[in-house]
């Protein structure tokens with residue numbers, strides 16, 4: 001199975017590196033010609049994954065047509081660009097593995113729903129979990145969920161990607177795997193705010209727990225399974241991303257917590273903080289299914305610049321007491 005990777009940001013590059021540990025022919029599409037050149041000539045992705053020496057089995061191209069000979073495609077552009085990129089690739093009936101974490105603005109669609117529209121004949125899998133790209137590319141031990149409704153295809157894709165240090169766990173719950181990854185990015189912004197505002201470790205733990213309750217309420221309303229939400233792609237990724245400034249979403253939140261404006265923090269960024277795009281569309285999607293997500297609403301308000309951090313924290317803490325259950 002010849003693997004093609006579409007998107008040469010940090011995560012696409014790390015996944016190409018994973019595929020290339022056993023495979024002598026991995027092709028990655030980079031939107032930026034200078035990134036293709038850097039991978040092909042210097043064996044490094046200086047723009048998006050600096051400091052990692054890349055396998056000589058990875059070839060880069062900036063021509064999407066070059067992916068025509070690939071047997072399976074990993075889609076690793078940011079979520080808001082999945083549809084436009086798929087429109088340019090004649091995917092046909094080749095399996096696609098969706099790796100972006102987000103919800104499409106405007107349509108409120110999950111990535112699998114976008115892909116089903118844009119590449120209707122392609123079998124779909126989702127790859128999502130606690131996976132900082134730098135650690136994966138450096139070969140550090142990592143576990144991840146690979147969800148595919150077709151169990152036999154899921155198994156063959158997992159076998160194709162698995163390495164001793166990279167363990168896919170199989171699931172058939174595509175929606176559940178996607179919801180965990182999309183929601184945790186917004187919650188990571190909230191945890192960053194707690195850090196930036198100096199609110200302490202108790203507050204961070206409370207936010208992870210109550211954030212998980214929000215993720216679960218929304219996930220269950222959308223048909224996700226409990227064990228997926230409590231697994232690698234849900235709780236696992238929530239804990240990782242809420243714990244470290246290695247997360248772009250957590251760092252964005254930290255800046256907000258320190259009182260900086262979202263517009264300033266987001267201006268001129270080359271790397272993506274998906275939670276900033278997901279937050280408003282997630283809040284709308286939650287309202288569609290009648291689910292309360294107060295932490296997500298708070299992140300939206302902060303990103304819009306509608307409210308100051310102190311006022312927001314006071315409002316969250318003043319909410320009526322309630323039962324802990326969902």
Ligand SMILES: NC(=O)C1=CN([C@@H]2O[C@H](COP(=O)(O)OP(=O)(O)OC[C@H]3O[C@@H](n4cnc5c(N)ncnc54)[C@H](O)[C@@H]3O)[C@@H](O)[C@H]2O)C=CC1
Pocket residue numbers: 007008009010011012013030031032048076077078079081085099100101102131132133134270271272273274
């Ligand atoms: N970096 C990480 O550790 C992980 C990232 N992800 C997810 O992978 C997805 C991609 O993130 P990263 O690789 O980190 O990106 P990145 O932040 O490293 O790079 C940004 C990417 O956006 C691409 N881009 C910019 N404008 C574009 C356009 N108009 N059309 C298509 N692509 C465009 C750039 O070419 C580049 O590949 C995101 O959804 C992210 O949440 C998932 C797991 C881990």
Ligand SMILES: O=C(CO)COP(=O)(O)O
Pocket residue numbers: 101129130131132133185188237240241246247248249250272273274
């Ligand atoms: O998804 C990730 C880790 O699983 C990466 O998180 P950030 O996008 O916040 O850096």
